[in-house]
Amino acid sequence: MSSSPETHALGGPALDRRGPTARIRLRRAVGRFTPWLLLAPAAALLVWLLAYPLGDAVHLSFTNWDGFSAPKSIGLDNFTELAHDKHFKEALLHNLIIVASLPIWIAIPYFIAWGLHTKVWGWRFFRFAFFLPAVFSPVVIGVYYGMVLKPDGPLNGLLRAIGLGGLAHEWLNQPGLTLGVVIAIIIWSTFGVGVLIFLSALANLDEELVEAAHVDGASRWQIQRHVVFWQLLPVIEFWAIIIVIASFTAFFPLIYTLTQGGPGFSTYTADYDLYQEAFAGGNMGYASAIGVVLLIVIGLVAGLTVALLRWRRRLA
Amino acid sequence: MSTDAARLAGPRFRQAGKARRIGRLGGALALWLILATIALSTLYPLFFLVATALRTTQDYRLSPAGIPHELTLDNIHLAFSEVEIGKLALNSLMVVVPAVIIVTVFACLAAYALVHFRFPLRRSALVVVVALMALPPAVVLIPIFKVVLEAGLLNNRLGLILVYSALNLPFSIFLMASFMRSVPDELLNAARIDGAGPLRTLWSVVIPLVRPGLLTLVTLNFLFMWNEFLYALVILQKETNRTIMVGIAQFQSHWEKNLGVVSAGLLLSMIPPLLIFLFFQRDLARGLTSGAVK
Numbered sequence: 001m002s003s004s005p006e007t008h009a010l011g012g013p014a015l016d017r018r019g020p021t022a023r024i025r026l027r028r029a030v031g032r033f034t035p036w037l038l039l040a041p042a043a044a045l046l047v048w049l050l051a052y053p054l055g056d057a058v059h060l061s062f063t064n065w066d067g068f069s070a071p072k073s074i075g076l077d078n079f080t081e082l083a084h085d086k087h088f089k090e091a092l093l094h095n096l097i098i099v100a101s102l103p104i105w106i107a108i109p110y111f112i113a114w115g116l117h118t119k120v121w122g123w124r125f126f127r128f129a130f131f132l133p134a135v136f137s138p139v140v141i142g143v144y145y146g147m148v149l150k151p152d153g154p155l156n157g158l159l160r161a162i163g164l165g166g167l168a169h170e171w172l173n174q175p176g177l178t179l180g181v182v183i184a185i186i187i188w189s190t191f192g193v194g195v196l197i198f199l200s201a202l203a204n205l206d207e208e209l210v211e212a213a214h215v216d217g218a219s220r221w222q223i224q225r226h227v228v229f230w231q232l233l234p235v236i237e238f239w240a241i242i243i244v245i246a247s248f249t250a251f252f253p254l255i256y257t258l259t260q261g262g263p264g265f266s267t268y269t270a271d272y273d274l275y276q277e278a279f280a281g282g283n284m285g286y287a288s289a290i291g292v293v294l295l296i297v298i299g300l301v302a303g304l305t306v307a308l309l310r311w312r313r314r315l316a
Numbered sequence: 317m318s319t320d321a322a323r324l325a326g327p328r329f330r331q332a333g334k335a336r337r338i339g340r341l342g343g344a345l346a347l348w349l350i351l352a353t354i355a356l357s358t359l360y361p362l363f364f365l366v367a368t369a370l371r372t373t374q375d376y377r378l379s380p381a382g383i384p385h386e387l388t389l390d391n392i393h394l395a396f397s398e399v400e401i402g403k404l405a406l407n408s409l410m411v412v413v414p415a416v417i418i419v420t421v422f423a424c425l426a427a428y429a430l431v432h433f434r435f436p437l438r439r440s441a442l443v444v445v446v447a448l449m450a451l452p453p454a455v456v457l458i459p460i461f462k463v464v465l466e467a468g469l470l471n472n473r474l475g476l477i478l479v480y481s482a483l484n485l486p487f488s489i490f491l492m493a494s495f496m497r498s499v500p501d502e503l504l505n506a507a508r509i510d511g512a513g514p515l516r517t518l519w520s521v522v523i524p525l526v527r528p529g530l531l532t533l534v535t536l537n538f539l540f541m542w543n544e545f546l547y548a549l550v551i552l553q554k555e556t557n558r559t560i561m562v563g564i565a566q567f568q569s570h571w572e573k574n575l576g577v578v579s580a581g582l583l584l585s586m587i588p589p590l591l592i593f594l595f596f597q598r599d600l601a602r603g604l605t606s607g608a609v610k
Contacts (some may be wrong), residue, residue: 034514038429039441042422042485048447049482053459060459067465086325112354115347122348128597129355135589135600136361137543139561140582143568144361147368147575154364154381161381193604200605241450249452253545257565270455271546284458291455298452313445 057295060288067284078289088290090265091273092297094114094179098247098269099301101183105243106236108187109194114224116195117202117303127199130192141189142257146172149181165266175266182267186254190246194239202228237309244302248294270294324600365586367396368579376575381590391576392584399577401584404563411473411548411559412541415480419488419537420530422481428518432504442493443521455547461550476559478553480541488533496605497528532603535596542588560585588607 061078063071082088112130116123133141148154149171156168171181176283213223251269255261261268261276270290278287344357368376369391371384378385395401429435430442459468460479469510499522507517523530548559558566564585571577 031514035429035433035438038425038433038514042426042489045422045478045482046448046485049460049463050451050456050486051478053456053463054451056459056462057456060462067461112351115351118350120344120348122351124356126351129358129599131597132358132593133361134584135539135543135593137545137561137589139545139565140586141544143564143578143582144365146568147578148364152377152380157379158381171490186537192358196601197605245450245452247370249454252454253561253565256545257568274454274457274544275550278458278461284462288458291458294452295455298455 019033053112057288060285062290063285063288064283065285065288066282067278073286074285075306079285079293081286082289087265087268088270088273091268091270094266094268095248095251095270095297097179097245098183098186098251101187102240102243102247102305105187105191106194106240109191109239109288110198110232110236112191113195113202114228116199127195130195132192133189134192136189138189138253140252141185141255145181147187163294173263175263178259178263179267182251182254182259185258186247186251191241197235197239198232201232205231233309240305240309241302244305245298248298248301333425353593361412365579365583368576369583370535371574371576373574388576390572391580394574394577395580395584399563399567399571401560401563401581404558404560405584407552407557407563408542411476411480411552412538415477415484415541416534416537418481419484420534422485423488423492423533424518424523424530426485426489427496428481428514428522430489431493431496432499432501432522445486445489445493449490451486457546457550460547464551471552471554471557473552473557476548478552479547480544483547484537484540488537491533491536491606492526492529495526495532499525528599528602531596532599532606535592535599536603539589539592539600 025195060071062073062075064074064077065071099169112126116126120126137142150156151170151173155171159165159168169177172178209227209231210223218226248269249271252271252275255267255269255272256275259267261272271294274287274290277283277290362486364381367384368380370387370389372386372388372390375384375386430438430445464470464479467475469478503521503525504517507521512520543561544559545561545565548562549565551561552558564581567581568578
């Protein structure tokens with residue numbers, strides 16, 4: 001693709017029969033280091049504030065640290081305590097429930113993108129409107145829904161006004177219901193990005209295959225299932241991994257502003273638990289262990305999701 | 317298939333074809349209604365917040381979801397005087413603007429090296445960038461907090477600036493690299509023959525060609541950082557320098573009786589994202605989809 005500065009320097013000065021001058025030699029030496037110099041600022045920042053902390057997370061997870069004194073090594077104690085921690089297990093269970101909604105999380109943007117791709121009337125406007133919540137901070141979304149879902153708030157008001165008062169609920173104060181509400185809000189705020197991703201994938205679709213299937217007499221649904229779906233699978237995988245990561249680590253701002261983990265602990269999530277342990281309880285080492293466990297769980301679930309999607313391909 | 321069958325088999329089947337067409341039309345209408353309902357739900361927040369911010373509390377109580385009747389600017393005034401939303405916004409800008417600049421410059425330099433130079437470990441560096449992209453920030457909250465603490469940068473804007481830069485750098489390098497790949501190497505070689513050094517080549521040849529990508533990078537990073545909450549909450553704990561999202565999350569409970577002020581605050585905090593959304597929507601979309609489709 002591209003030639004490095006050295007190869008150019010070797011190939012270029014064929015006219016120069018006396019060999020490189022001192023100045024050219026200096027330039028070549030600098031040239032060899034150029035890419036490293038260009039990378040240095042980014043690399044320094046990444047090592048200092050991302051790579052080193054990642055390693056330190058593992059180290060801290062074996063310590064007892066309160067944020068003031070030096071971390072004390074305590075072996076596996078944090079992890080054995082985690083295994084018996086009722087709140088953490090409950091939080092992790094909620095995250096697993098959230099991940100279990102992955103099919104909905106994929107299907108909604110997928111089918112909406114499919115619908116928009118057929119250029120329904122006003123599709124540009126819809127694409128625009130669906131994307132809007134994605135530019136709002138989860139903090140804004142949390143506070144907004146905090147107002148809308150109040151017992152005497154607009155949603156219940158609307159339901160009563162159209163004669164569906166029986167459906168009015170204390171949305172944020174019913175243990176079984178509230179987690180579902182939180183999941184619905186997160187899906188609502190992110191599906192627009194999924195629609196964009198699937199739309200741009202559909203635009204890059206191999207139209208000839210679709211055409212061929214059509215000529216062979218396949219129905220729209222058959223084309224969708226057997227031709228389009230498999231072509232989009234890499235994109236679906238990408239979207240699925242993003243969601244798996246998000247569903248373990250992106251709930252904190254929403255929970256913080258909307259439910260504070262309640263009612264009771266019914267919307268406690270792992271990232272919220274991590275923050276609470278660290279900054280309300282002062283158990284920094286313990287919170288690090290939560291982070292490490294989370295990273296492992298995310299890796300496992302993401303791997304499993306991809307394996308599942310690929311395995312379906314082999315079956316078909 | 318269906319049309320062939322209808323043509324061959326006479327009126328009875330043509331009837332079926334008609335029914336089918338009506339069915340399809342009905343399906344399209346149903347789809348459209350579903351899409352319209354969803355669009356209504358995503359646009360409603362804007363209406364609700366504008367309406368609630370501009371009406372009195374008594375008026376809001378009468379019909380929270382409806383059209384306002386008693387208009388007032390008090391809520392906006394209170395948001396500025398009591399919540400100090402202007403100061404919060406300034407605090408955010410003082411973190412976000414430097415961080416966006418750092419990320420953009422560092423990402424351009426790094427992507428330029430990764431795309432247009434050959435050197436040992438280049439592939440590994442790319443793999444590391446992609447791997448770090450998948451690292452969720454919440455997982456490394458404690459060790460990053462510790463680094464900031466030990467550097468004496470807790471409650472210092474510089475701490476958050478550097479953390480934001482680091483957190484968004486992998487994604488930015490990846491995005492910039494994908495844009496720079498479209499710059500032909502011939503152009504770079506030509507610049508080199510003309511005697512331009514690597515930085516000069518980057519500045520006068522590569523950057524002008526990837527300007528749309530640069531715009532994507534800047535708008536996306538601005539949006540991410542303006543909206544970020546967890547690290548802002550943990551690193552800038554003092555009231556004097558907390559960011560707008562932290563301010564909003566914390567003031568909402570004090571104003572439970574006056575949702576107009578809460579709405580006004582939310583609305584004002586949404587102005588930068590909304591402007592970006594209105595003017596740079598295409599750039600945002602390109603940034604968010606480029607990772608998936610490539």
